[in-house]
Amino acid sequence: MAEVVGAYFTSHVPAIGGAIHRGDQQTPYWKPFFDGFLRVHEWLAEVKPDVAVVFNNDHGLNFFLDCLPTFAVGAAHEYHNADEGWGLPLYKSFAGHPALSWHIIEQLVGDEFDPATCQKMKVDHALSIPFELAWPDVDAWPVKIVPVAINTVQHPLPSAKRCLALGRSIHRALASWQGDERIVVIGTGGLSHQLDGARAGFMNPEYDRFCLDNLASDPDALTHHSIHDIVRLSGTQGVEVLNWIAARGALGPTAREVHRNYHIPISNTAAATLLLDPV
């Protein structure tokens, strides 16, 4: 039987890709962030995943406003990065796991979710940067992926409660999957940040701590805030915490915190990294 071996969460700020590209990991600005990944590397070597279910949000690479799904599940054999328009390096491609993708889609629709299904799906820095951070020295990614994209761009966004329920439905799919894979769930983005408007530069360590303190033990606590509350508390792009909430649901009912790192600022963002084990 397949096993959900744990959950890995990290910010996916585009500037991280630039820092990796330049080799800036040990400079004073970046060291407090990158040092948080030494434990991630150890943990991944311990739990040895071979599949990753990755909750992330597209930033205008695969989806435009002509057709913007609330939830989209990738069901492709492979996933490619492409030019995002702002000078990022082109990232490595990913192998998909379409059989597991369709199993997840069957469970989601059976549980009365209505995701878009994508047999072609470009993946942007929100997916690639967490992998560059997790496996910095590989020629090819050691895991196959099932990407799950959540709309964090155009309101109305799905509620935190809905995202947690989506993740829990995916956990049921993983628990009934008959393969022998070792599955890691990944949530990317956040934490608090706001890029746009006169409040640009807003961050909120107090709300971020609330999220980090409750994610393992009481994820439902994060669902008591409306999307409007989350924007107010976390910033217009801080709503990417929805990816974390969904990933927490996919990990399973109970969890234990293994590792946490939190640092302000990385670019305009309060950056966080978290590892959870299933209990």
Added chain:
Amino acid sequence: MADHDTLPIPGTTLFDGDAAAKGYALNALCYSFNDAANRQAFLDDEDAYCARFDLTPVQRKAVADRDVLGMIAAGGNIYYLAKLAGIFGLNVQDVGALQTGKTVAEFKQMLLDQGKDLAHG
């Protein structure tokens, strides 16, 4: 929806259906900049390139003036606008400074200041 969900958040515009409808042409212009040839075409002849996208006069002026808050007010979404900013080599600190009336150095210092009292880890 709770009552407080209708209260405005200072300095913040939610990119909702109204904004997405109003901003469609502007965001489509910016989305096209995922293609390097389109970025070059914009740099070669900004007027001719923008004319392909049926921008409103307000949107065209905001682009011409590099007025980020004006673009947001005209329905621009920051994820797409960032692709336009990238053409000029501007990152999110530059864009943050433009929106907050700070110099880039002041904006970066404001970001750093928010982390100075944190116990790390």
